[in-house]
Amino acid sequence: MNAEDFPTPDADVSSVAPKTLKDRIDAGEDVTLLDARMQSDYEEWRIDGENVTSINVPYFEFLDDEIDESVLAEIPDDRELTVLCAKGGASEYVAGTLVEQGYDVDHLEDGMNGWASIYEVVEVERYDGAGTLLQYQRPSSGCLGYLLYDDGEAAIIDPLRAFTDRYLADAAELSSTSPASQARQDAAELGVDLQYALDTHIHADHISGVRDLDDEGVEGVIPEAAVDRGVTYAADGSSASPASQARQDADELTTAADGDTFQVGDATIEAVYTPGHTTGMTSYLIDDSLLATGDGLFVESVARPDLEEGDDGAPDAARMLYESLQERVLTLPDDTLVGGAHFSDAAEPADDGTYTAPIGELVAEMDALTMDEDDFVDLILSDMPPRPANYEEIIATNLGQNTVDDEEAFTLELGPNNCAASQGSLADD
Numbered sequence: 001m002n003a004e005d006f007p008t009p010d011a012d013v014s015s016v017a018p019k020t021l022k023d024r025i026d027a028g029e030d031v032t033l034l035d036a037r038m039q040s041d042y043e044e045w046r047i048d049g050e051n052v053t054s055i056n057v058p059y060f061e062f063l064d065d066e067i068d069e070s071v072l073a074e075i076p077d078d079r080e081l082t083v084l085c086a087k088g089g090a091s092e093y094v095a096g097t098l099v100e101q102g103y104d105v106d107h108l109e110d111g112m113n114g115w116a117s118i119y120e121v122v123e124v125e126r127y128d129g130a131g132t133l134l135q136y137q138r139p140s141s142g143c144l145g146y147l148l149y150d151d152g153e154a155a156i157i158d159p160l161r162a163f164t165d166r167y168l169a170d171a172a173e174l175s176s177t178s179p180a181s182q183a184r185q186d187a188a189e190l191g192v193d194l195q196y197a198l199d200t201h202i203h204a205d206h207i208s209g210v211r212d213l214d215d216e217g218v219e220g221v222i223p224e225a226a227v228d229r230g231v232t233y234a235a236d237g238s239s240a241s242p243a244s245q246a247r248q249d250a251d252e253l254t255t256a257a258d259g260d261t262f263q264v265g266d267a268t269i270e271a272v273y274t275p276g277h278t279t280g281m282t283s284y285l286i287d288d289s290l291l292a293t294g295d296g297l298f299v300e301s302v303a304r305p306d307l308e309e310g311d312d313g314a315p316d317a318a319r320m321l322y323e324s325l326q327e328r329v330l331t332l333p334d335d336t337l338v339g340g341a342h343f344s345d346a347a348e349p350a351d352d353g354t355y356t357a358p359i360g361e362l363v364a365e366m367d368a369l370t371m372d373e374d375d376f377v378d379l380i381l382s383d384m385p386p387r388p389a390n391y392e393e394i395i396a397t398n399l400g401q402n403t404v405d406d407e408e409a410f411t412l413e414l415g416p417n418n419c420a421a422s423q424g425s426l427a428d429d
Contacts, residue, residue, distance in 0.1 A: 011099035013092055014106040016082055018114040022139060025049050034075060034105075036062075036085045036094045037112070044389065045415040047084070047115060048345060059090040062097045077103055084108035084115075116140040116414055119163050121147070121170070125352035126337055129287025130267035135339060135354045136163075142343045142417045143206055144355060146292050149174055150265025155196035156218075157269075157284055157292045158341045159209035162410050167194065167209070168216060194218050196262050198269070200294025200341060201281045202226050202398050204307045205388040205417040207409040211400075214253055221262070224255035225273060226280025229308070232400030256282060274328050276321020277303035277419070283329070290337040290356065296321065297329060298340035299357045300347040300427050301420035302368055304384050307391060318377040330369060334360025342417045346425035365427040380421035389415040 025031055031052050035042050036059040046054055061071045075081070081098070083105060085091040091107040098105045108114060120137045124146075127133040131150025138144075138160065146157040147170065154171050172191040197213035198221040211233060214220030227234050234253045256262075258273035267287040274283045277295040281303075284292045295303045302325070305317035329338075336359050343355040350356055363369045368379055388394070390412045396402035397409065404412065 011096045013095045013099060015088075015092070015109045016106050017109050018118050021047075021082060021108060021115075022118055025052060030079075032076060032079050032081050034081050034083045034094070034098075036083055036090050041086070045112070047112075059085060059094055062094045067097065067101070072101065075103070079104070081105040082108055085111045087111045087113050112140070112414065113410075116410070117162075119160075119166060122353045124290065124337070124339070124354050124356055126350070126356065126358075127286070127289050129289035131265050131287070133286060133290060135356065137343075137355070141206065141413065141415065142345075142347075144339065144341050144343060146286070146290075146339060147171075148264050148267055148269065148286055149192045150267045152192050153263075153265045154192040154194045155198060155262060155264045155269060156194065156209075156213070157198045157286075158200055158203075158294065159197050159213060160413075161207040161209040161212050161406070162413070164209045164212040164216070167197075167213065195264065196221055196269075198256065198262070198284060199223070199226075200283060200292065200296075201278045202229055202231070202395060203295075203341075204391040204395050204398075205342070205419055206413040207394060207404070208398050210253065220253040221256050222253050223271070223273075223280045223282035224257040225275065225282060226278065227255060229278075229280060230399045230401060258282070272328055274324040276305060276317055276324045278308045279317075279320075281324070285332075285336075288336070290339050291329065291332060291359075292339050292341070293329065294341045295419045296324060296340070297338055297362070298342060298344070298347065298420055299338065299350075299355050299362065300344060300425040302366075302380060302426065304419060304421040305380065306384060307387065307395075307419075314381060315377060318380055319373060321380075322373045322376045325369065330359060330363065332359055334358060334363070338362060342419050344417075344420055344425075348425075348427075362427070368426050379426075384421055385416075385418045388418045 028051055033054045035056045038058050042056040057074055083091040083095040088111040095105045095107040118139055121134050124133040124135050131148055134147040136145035145159055148155050156167050159167055171194040174192045197210045197218045199208050199210045210220040222234055234255050256271040260271045262269040270285040272283040272285050274296045275281050281294055281296055303321055305321055306314035337356045339356045347355050394412055397404055
């Protein structure tokens, strides 16, 4: 049934906004959720947490005039409940039937779609390069992005299409604190100019926002090494212009080769080629302080190597990843921060609330980073989670080979990212 097919319940049902529910969970409040989606959807993707009790009773159990006693026996009646579903229609109906049964219950506005719309931003306090670095966090999927701004200029790394308007609005509201910028602004809040939108690779778990931002006048940048996968909106990698040169075609995005740099105020972003997760995977070193590693290295794990060439190509990709980590990432100073494009439920945030960690700390906590090559390959091929939902269609969309509207794009990327090599954390292993 669609959300609009459910009748409006006779009882008054209160609703809770997704952000309010998350704030309650983050504050450590005990929360009990009744998830009314089908069991398969629930098992694939749900709201979890140490202080979250989650119960799955599909909505169809509440469609009969008399609810079976065995169903009611599964639902605690000694606490407040929040009912949720995919879009909010079924949960309002189920909550209404439970109100009539005497339960203390509300329902989640817009269901898991509303949960997927939460997008938070936290400052990376340990970043010590020029300007200010922010980390965007999407708790529903674990997607992370980075906004650097300095002296009236800004760049976004790994933006999501669903939040294109958010980046533009945030940039318009930011004010640089540098003396030169303050002198220009004469105390007026003029915001910053979002100059670059950079992707680390062809993503398999979400629809990239680089092309949409490029359409809004922001210079879109993708790795030169990714073009040969079949990208339709950039010049062939063998003839692509350096990032510092003008684009040859207004319809083509800029391509970033290893060593190319992008200036944002006084801060420099350098492209660092780090293949493994994909052949085009490129990290971005932000003013020698934080390496935005995309899906190469996370604070709790390393990349899975099977999303481009499948199981057959995974061993070779894993060896490529090993070389990238050992020769390009771990050779950076120990105090260089690592910030991936994702985090999983197994990740622990830093004291500032960001999913970042110094390289030296990761080496000390993650045995995978000190193994020899054969052991490393065996490890990351041994426990890979299911591939991201709809990943083949998402990849085709990000290559420009498939066209979807905004609603389709949002639906395609619902669910966990599953881009790490391990089901759990490799840190402290």
